[in-house]
Amino acid sequence: MNIRDLKYLLAIKETGSFSRAAKQCYVSQPTLSGQVKKLEESLGVRIFERSSKQIIITAVGEQIIASAMKVIAEVERIDALADAAIDPLSGRFRLGAFPTLATYLFPGIVMPINTCMPDLKLILVEEKTQSLIDKLKSGQIDAALLALPVVDEQFKIKVLFDDYFRLAVKTDHKLANKSEIGQTSLLSKDLLLLEEGHCLRDQALEICSLMGANEEQDFRATSLETLRLMVKAGTGITLMPEIAMGLNKDRDEDGIRYIPFKEPRPKRTIGLVWRKTLIKTAVIDELIKILTHK
Amino acid sequence: MNIRDLKYLLAIKETGSFSRAAKQCYVSQPTLSGQVKKLEESLGVRIFERSSKQIIITAVGEQIIASAMKVIAEVERIDALADAAIDPLSGRFRLGAFPTLATYLFPGIVMPINTCMPDLKLILVEEKTQSLIDKLKSGQIDAALLALPVVDEQFKIKVLFDDYFRLAVKTDHKLANKSEIGQTSLLSKDLLLLEEGHCLRDQALEICSLMGANEEQDFRATSLETLRLMVKAGTGITLMPEIAMGLNKDRDEDGIRYIPFKEPRPKRTIGLVWRKTLIKTAVIDELIKILTHK
DNA sequence: GGTGACAATAGGTTTTATCTATACGAAGGA
DNA sequence: TCCTTCGTATAGATAAAACCTATTGTCACC
Numbered sequence: 001m002n003i004r005d006l007k008y009l010l011a012i013k014e015t016g017s018f019s020r021a022a023k024q025c026y027v028s029q030p031t032l033s034g035q036v037k038k039l040e041e042s043l044g045v046r047i048f049e050r051s052s053k054q055i056i057i058t059a060v061g062e063q064i065i066a067s068a069m070k071v072i073a074e075v076e077r078i079d080a081l082a083d084a085a086i087d088p089l090s091g092r093f094r095l096g097a098f099p100t101l102a103t104y105l106f107p108g109i110v111m112p113i114n115t116c117m118p119d120l121k122l123i124l125v126e127e128k129t130q131s132l133i134d135k136l137k138s139g140q141i142d143a144a145l146l147a148l149p150v151v152d153e154q155f156k157i158k159v160l161f162d163d164y165f166r167l168a169v170k171t172d173h174k175l176a177n178k179s180e181i182g183q184t185s186l187l188s189k190d191l192l193l194l195e196e197g198h199c200l201r202d203q204a205l206e207i208c209s210l211m212g213a214n215e216e217q218d219f220r221a222t223s224l225e226t227l228r229l230m231v232k233a234g235t236g237i238t239l240m241p242e243i244a245m246g247l248n249k250d251r252d253e254d255g256i257r258y259i260p261f262k263e264p265r266p267k268r269t270i271g272l273v274w275r276k277t278l279i280k281t282a283v284i285d286e287l288i289k290i291l292t293h294k
Numbered sequence: 295m296n297i298r299d300l301k302y303l304l305a306i307k308e309t310g311s312f313s314r315a316a317k318q319c320y321v322s323q324p325t326l327s328g329q330v331k332k333l334e335e336s337l338g339v340r341i342f343e344r345s346s347k348q349i350i351i352t353a354v355g356e357q358i359i360a361s362a363m364k365v366i367a368e369v370e371r372i373d374a375l376a377d378a379a380i381d382p383l384s385g386r387f388r389l390g391a392f393p394t395l396a397t398y399l400f401p402g403i404v405m406p407i408n409t410c411m412p413d414l415k416l417i418l419v420e421e422k423t424q425s426l427i428d429k430l431k432s433g434q435i436d437a438a439l440l441a442l443p444v445v446d447e448q449f450k451i452k453v454l455f456d457d458y459f460r461l462a463v464k465t466d467h468k469l470a471n472k473s474e475i476g477q478t479s480l481l482s483k484d485l486l487l488l489e490e491g492h493c494l495r496d497q498a499l500e501i502c503s504l505m506g507a508n509e510e511q512d513f514r515a516t517s518l519e520t521l522r523l524m525v526k527a528g529t530g531i532t533l534m535p536e537i538a539m540g541l542n543k544d545r546d547e548d549g550i551r552y553i554p555f556k557e558p559r560p561k562r563t564i565g566l567v568w569r570k571t572l573i574k575t576a577v578i579d580e581l582i583k584i585l586t587h588k
Numbered sequence: 589g590g591t592g593a594c595a596a597t598a599g600g601t602t603t604t605a606t607c608t609a610t611a612c613g614a615a616g617g618a
Numbered sequence: 619t620c621c622t623t624c625g626t627a628t629a630g631a632t633a634a635a636a637c638c639t640a641t642t643g644t645c646a647c648c
Contacts, residue, residue: 001369003295004605019625031606033626043376050626053614060379064372071368075295078361082337085354298636312595325637327595332635344595347646590648597642604635611628618621 003075005039006068008032012048013065016055080279088282090119095287096135096144100200100224101163101270102126104243105145112290120283129199136275143274143284145291147199150273157271158284160291164267165207166258168231168240173257175237180262190236192227195220200268204239207266231256241268297369299333300362302326306342307359310349374573382576384413389581390429390438394494394518395457395564396420398537399439406584414577423493430569437568437578439585441493444567451565452578454585458561459501460552462525462534467551475553484530486521489514494562498533501560525550535562 011021022032047061305315316326341355488495
């Protein structure tokens with residue numbers, strides 16, 4: 001048996017045809033046909049039912065192909081291990097973050113990452129939390145910045161920092177002159193929220209315990225910047241994480257006042273999450289250094 | 295990369311030498327050396343530090359070899375899948391059972407198994423429960439008859455039958471004329487038990503709640519038959535599962551009376567346990583049929 | 589300095605994978 | 619029914635690779 005042969009099997013399953021599989025593997029159709037036939041003979045079972053019409057995979061075939069996929073994946077892992085050993089801080093690295101964090105965090109970390117790991121081809125992915133978790137699991141991204149808690153057997157997690165919430169109100173809002181705010185003050189109808197799927201929306205709802213009261217609102221913003229503009233326009237108030245406030249946390253900006261909460265200050269805890277089986281853990285270590293030194 | 299090359303790696307790790315590995319793989323030493331060298335070159339990393347004294351595996355080497363083992367295991371699985379597809383009821387099958395069950399159950403199932411699966415090379419393994427579980431996990435046996443509950447993610451389990459306990463006493467024992475017995479009657483010092491590690495010992499202790507009282511006993515039998523002989527000799531009484539009583543459950547035998555317990559009658563539940571990843575599940579199905587029709 | 593153990597190298601042979609060209613078989617259209 | 623098309627199988631030649639034996643190189647030990 002040969003690794004190449006197993007790749008042929010996967011290609012046939014994928015393309016549904018010997019000729020197309022051959023093309024995909026950059027070999028001639030007779031070569032691929034011959035190798036598959038030899039494999040079938042050596043195993044003593046038929047993997048494909050051939051006809052000029054279509055290729056049907058036998059029951060054993062499906063099982064064999066499932067195992068073949070695992071073999072190929074592990075072989076690729078060997079390649080990746082070798083690559084990482086040559087230079088653990090080089091190659092492609094895909095880092096994800098959810099939108100209400102990514103917008104404000106990513107700009108500040110590109111430079112330091114580039115300085116610290118010049119050979120790393122960094123790919124930044126901005127998606128909602130669930131999508132990031134899915135992509136982490138399927139290996140489409142290598143690590144993600146997520147709001148904790150994230151509970152999953154196959155992940156490793158490093159707590160990075162707390163991001164406290166403030167209440168963003170227009171400077172002439174009735175709450176604007178308060179120096180601190182209690183959570184009960186949020187029981188108002190003019191609280192603006194993001195659309196479904198944003199973790200910040202869920203956190204805000206949890207903080208405000210407004211589940212029922214808010215269902216009737218028919219406006220759902222798609223970004224925090226939209227919310228900010230609406231606060232500025234006097235449409236309502238919103239929760240704003242400090243990371244989204246810009247540099248001057250204690251001064252008003254753009255006619256908006258960011259009022260801190262009374263203790264216990266509501267917050268979101270940001271952590272770095274990656275698969276236990278990830279190979280380039282050296283990159284993770286560097287990322288943690290950069291993200292905790294902020 | 296080639297599956298054969300990965301086997302070379304494992305052989306070198308195993309034998310600690312290129313020449314011995316070559317011998318183990320039935321190739322010449324230069325062949326193996328050459329292939330390993332080529333593999334190292336294609337991966338761009340050194341897997342072994344060579345010297346005339348000893349072979350040292352590099353850090354990447356260890357990782358690569360760990361992956362190589364997974365690849366080989368999965369490749370062997372492909373072979374096994376094919377074999378099972380040709381004839382699912384043929385080949386070697388290793389069935390385990392713990393001693394106090396095996397002695398009485400095994401003799402009765404060899405014939406039916408042989409009749410029903412004539413091409414199956416059945417290997418019967420009699421070991422204590424913990425050893426059977428270890429061997430199941432490591433693939434040294436294919437299935438085991440165990441006293442439930444057995445809780446493990448990687449196992450599948452089929453409940454087979456209940457095996458009720460009776461109290462075995464000498465016919466002239468003071469309890470011998472009772473037709474039924476309560477569990478409190480067991481608070482006696484002459485209860486004989488098996489040595490540590492037998493699940494029957496633990497079950498007996500649990501039933502009697504005699505943990506403390508029994509620690510001082512310095513006699514621990516190694517088999518149920520020894521216990522039976524001692525009961526017959528008048529040394530004491532013991533718990534005996536019905537399966538060990540022979541065919542005549544309601545008559546005395548050998549000067550021993552087997553007294554049933556009052557409800558709820560204490561029992562052990564016997565189940566068939568196998569790895570979820572086992573390939574020859576057709577054999578499992580047949581075994582279940584045979585073992586539940588008893 | 590000689591010896592033994594072990595890995596690396598050299599050169600030739602065998603095996604295997606691959607190619608192009610062609611045959612075969614089924615389905616669809618004239 | 620015949621012809622074309624699409625797809626797989628077969629044949630024969632070529633290129634690549636894995637393998638062998640013989641030999642060299644290297645290090646430790648006596």
